[in-house]
Amino acid sequence: MPIYEYQCGACDTKFELSRPVTEALQPATCPSGHDGARKLFSAFMTFSKGANGVLTAVSGGGGGCSSCGDKNCGSCGSSL
Template identity: 45%
Template sequence: MPRYEYRCRSCGDVFELSRPMAESGDPANCPSGHDDTVKLLSTVAVGGSASAHAPRAGGGCCGGGCCG
């Protein structure tokens, strides 16, 4: 289940909630009980390494001169 980050406008606390995507925009109460919250825009970090490299411009067959 996705986690969404919210910030309380009353106290400034930032907190996360796990909820279905369909409920991501629903109102959320902060842990202190305030209901004036806003959903924050989250960035997604994808880790790992690429084992294949992107082709270079003009490279490859018929673009790099291997076809006669």
């Protein structure tokens, strides 16, 4: 299970949590018991600029091309 980093909006504490990918963006509870901690972007998260100019977050571990990390990879020759 991947580990995500969260920051509590109430006490500003940063903490890590291991959860399923499907729950990664859901609010977490900080070690002090505050609800609603938000997910931080991890070092594994990169941004790719789409054809429409919009920056899109691409998770290095969440599917797509294993070689270049592009979700719509057509340039590196890796088969999905």
